Amino acid sequence: MRPSVSVMRRYLMCRPTHFAVTYRINPWMDPTAPYDNALAVSQWETLRQTYLDLGHTVDLIDPLPGLPDMVFAANGATVVDGRVLAVQFRDAERADEAPAYAAWFREHGFDVTVPKHTNEGEGDILLAGDIMLAGTGFRTSHASHAETQEVLQRPVITLQLVDPAYYHLDTALCVLDDTNVAYFPPAFSPGSQAVLRQLYPHAIIANAEDAAVLGLNAVSDGRTVVLPVQATHLTAELKAAGYQTIGVDVSELRKAGGGPKCCTLEVRSS
């Protein structure tokens, strides 16, 4: 059994009051297809309750009308040791989320750095023990990786994403604890796959079925992994490696290209 390294986490979430799929900025989004806002809200409420039941703290930011993707709080910032790197979105449709999230952090006593380069927060920048894994290729710019290292003061490893379906790093890789990850190799360039093999020889490898239900868009506290219930192969692999798992259904939010992790920004105080 895996030793417990879990600590209580502080998460920031945004209720999907204004969730909708009205534009297409990733291949999962089809503005002509139906979506159910009430179902999205109830799936999100279950996710929030799951964190509360695990003993974690969940802060809420007020959802703003006209920003249907604001539910994806992981894109709102990257927070390490109480330092906040705010975001700059690639797409105009999400631009107004950036100042809203930055304002929340300022109002809660954090020092916020406004970025010079495009970065979509924890969608592409993940703390993994002492280092940061940073994706690029679709959203977060390569230039922002140096800025991230400077502001958050951790070494940054660049990972090249190559499949538009896995447009954010956290759609293709989940940090499980300080020393291990789960990932879907075909989402990365050959060079980045080699780096991941070198850094994580015992990584859990997701298959195409796991990836296709955004199974890697999961939240781990080091002991329990909250992931899409549809990711059955990945769930079995995690259990075999000694992790506890909790399956959640956020299928309505997947219509916008998001899963549990997308809804969850970790607030790491100093």
Ligand SMILES: CN(C)C(=N)NCCC[C@H](N)C(=O)O
């Ligand atoms: C984990 N994170 C934050 C994500 N992968 N975010 C989902 C963003 C979805 C949105 N429609 C978009 O395309 O930006």
